[in-house]
Amino acid sequence: MGRRGHPPEFRRKVLDLLEAGCKVTDLAHDLQVSSQTIYTWRPQDRVTSTDVVYESIFA
Secondary structure, three states, X not given: OOOOOOOHHHHHHXXXXXXXOOOXXXXXXXXXXXHHHHHHHXXXXXXXXXXXXXXXXXX
């Protein structure tokens, strides 16, 4: 059986909490997610956010 990962809503909530000032280590411990996973989500979110902005400007 393959990995299922975390739902996009969960990832978004974690990233929102980071932007609000929570620490990666605290979130990782409280939500039982590795800190490395959260660090991986951050640049992925930046790419997605940039794509959305780019599409809204040049669409």
